[in-house]
Amino acid sequence: MEKVKCECGHVNPYGTYLCESCGKPLIEEDDSLVNMRYEGVARRSQTYKKTIVDKIWNFFSSVKVGIWIIVILLLASALGTIFPQEMYIPPGENPTIFYEQEYGTLGKLYYQLGFHNLYSSWWYMLLIAALGVSLVICSLDRVVPLHRALKTQRVTRHTKFLEKQRFFATSEEAIENAEEVMQKAEKALREKKYKIYNENGNLLAEKGRFSRWGPYVNHIGIIIFLIGAMLRFFPEMYIDEYIWVRDGQETVIKGTDGEYFLRNDQFIIELYDEEDERFREALERTGSPVVQTYQTSATLLRRVDNGAVGLGTELEEVKQHDIRVNDPLTFDGFSLYQVDYKLNELSEFTFTLEAVQDEVEEDLSEIEFTVNLYEPEMVYEFDNGFRIEIMQYFPNYRMNDGVPETINRIPDNPRIIFEVFTPEMDPETDTGEISLIGVQVNEPLNEQINGENQYRIRMIGVDMNNVTALTVRRDRTLPILAVGGAIFMIGLIQGSYWYHRRLWIQNRNGVLWVAGHANKNWHGLEKDFDYVASKSQIPVPVDQLDKDMSDETESRND
């Protein structure tokens, strides 16, 4: 790979298209304008084409490939919205049948192709990874040589370089006061906040070079963001749990290793007032009440570690917060979000005992007891010698092949098997009257043994409770994502709201040569030229692209 020496004496790396120093085109081209992309520098991808590494490098550094990756990603993403993703189908639906049943053959195909989980599919991940790789390589491929070229650029440029700029003009013949014009031009450019470089009476005015780094900064931002998103797959980084807390109760906050507890002081739902003038019309039209607030008044508790093991847990209050949608409780990197609720969950039953026939002589009037449905007491003893025991408790009862069982610990359908001992009985040896009790259920179970039951347990009260559901979330990738996002935005703004403009004004033996280049916003450059010309009589450059009004301008593909 030979270096290329330009006539100005600068030695350029192999593959250079415009001399880094004076700008002379080193590779003769047709008459068209010079290609100013990346200042015509040699890039690795344009230079080395031999080894496998080169080939991979060249593949990913190509903007064409990059654009294809973006476009494929775009189309794939759109594909995923044709039918709902699996996580958005109604809860409890079985995806194997749901898609076909709901969307017919297409739905079935969608499911079979795995599009119901498209965004976590291996090939979608692969696309995102390819985007990341492409970003890294294409940026490296360009930023280093571009930086060098902009640093080593000389003020005096080759005439070929100047005349092949899009904005170009000469004064044709020598003018007398050329130096004076140059000075005035320089002054005007300084007013416009250009940075001026002088060399042998020639002038380079430059502004906004830093905007050239914008794309690279924003690409770095995206890369950091993607890395952050990838880290989510490490369990340490990401906790996503779910807790139910009943009104007035405490529960350990999952994911905190038993360190934190939450007490739900009260859960409430507020509806919009239908009389509210502002919303009356809308509420009338929809016809159903609209929720205004879901709120859990919560107290965060922390286990006090007093060094002694097994002394029971002592909790201290840390803080109180009304958790609402859009207003989570945050502590120690965790956030608790209001996500769901259950109103009127059964919490307590209150019972009395009564005689089936009126013949019993005992006074039963004082027998009244309450069973907590979350953690029931198993034995209830009364002053008159009666004793009632819970033999078995099914918070969420169902019969499974003739065997009673509970589905879970949530008292959605509680059934209790009671055993009643009269004062004469010995609970150790005798068998009392046994009955199964639930809401609207009261069945004697051992009447065959005892003949007819003498006593009946009667439910006289039901207490209910509200339950709130909170998501426990800790996401340690958030700071990384925030940094990535911020860098991305900075780079985007840097590259979009500032422009790199250069004006060359050269005094070649009294003949003024004027040329200009902008990486975008040529309109702004034109205005600057107009301004300078109005102050200093430099020749006003014409837009050489306007000369040939062919509207399609294809710059060279790289």
Place this chain on the structure above:
Amino acid sequence: MVQLSSNFLLVSFFMFLAATIFFTVSITGKKFENRQGQLKNKAGLLGYISSVVAVVAAITYFILRWIAAGHAPVSNMFEYTTFLGIAMALAFVIIYPIYKNNYIGLITMPIVMLIIVYASMFPTEVQPLIPALQSIWLEIHVITVALGQGILAIGFVGGLLYLLRVIDFKKVTKKVIGVEFILFTIFCVVGYILFSISFGAMNYEATFDYINERGNEANMVYNKPPLVGPNEGVLTSDTGFNPLVSTPAIIVSNDLNTVIWSILGGLLLYGLLLLLFRKPIGGAIQPLLKNVNPRSVDELSYRAIAIGFPVFTLGGLIFAMIWAQIAWTRFWGWDPKEVWALITFLFYAAYLHLRLSKGWHGERSAWLCVIGFALIMFNLIFVNLVIAGLHSYAL
């Protein structure tokens, strides 16, 4: 207060109309050439002033309604769509002084009007906010997105202007069909509005009993004469008639019916104009645009997109993620609306790369601007109303 704010919106609408007229005059009326060789007359300035007044009135509407409702008026289809129109006008007001291009005004103003009228076809009463929307991020996110989309829409106007200016309408080519299709789509929106207003004024209503997609009996109200009926529909109202065809249950037939009416309206308008001009509509407009400098509108449209892209990204992705993290516990959930915001972002990213690195200027760039705007509209209308996800405004 709500009434007052609506009045300001009405004022703003008429000022947009005035601006349209002035910009038309500025192009067709007499003009003189100033020193810089730009074609000018007073009407352009008047048009600009009208559009500024219109934007001020529209912003007054926005603020008053905000005060009245207690939340920014960006929480349902009417409010959001209206604001998108305002944002587009605002973007125009900001960009106009840079390029002083009356043609951009000529196209932007009617589109803004169309968007605002389209918005008012949705229920306009002030609605209460559901808990998920009660956040300052609603304002921050939605306002930024709309501004970004408004600026990007100016890119579309530039692109459309470019195409109308440079395409050869003498032969019917794919390009001509493309441009005519864009115009036809706009006519369909006009058709939709005209039919909605007329049938609305008549209080037209036809009701059907039908069997819905779950196999249950349900009823459905049509606000336009039923050209297509619901699945196994039986007419239950006096007005209306039994339609020729009925749709499968999975299709929301009254919406489809509205779409058909809109297309009919568009065809009617397009056909009338075709009869009038006896050439493609684009070809009829083209002579008006002979003084447009294609390179200048090309640059303008690129500029609008370069300015709008960061704003859109900030609002539509970054603020959106921050809010989603707060409201829905995760910053990203592949909800259709989120995905379509991502698609819009990727699309404009591809546009920028094609333009910067592959030299896609001029015509190709203009087509991309049109597609980009179509994506934004798709996102607004189709994704909101049809693929509704978490973000659905339907209460």
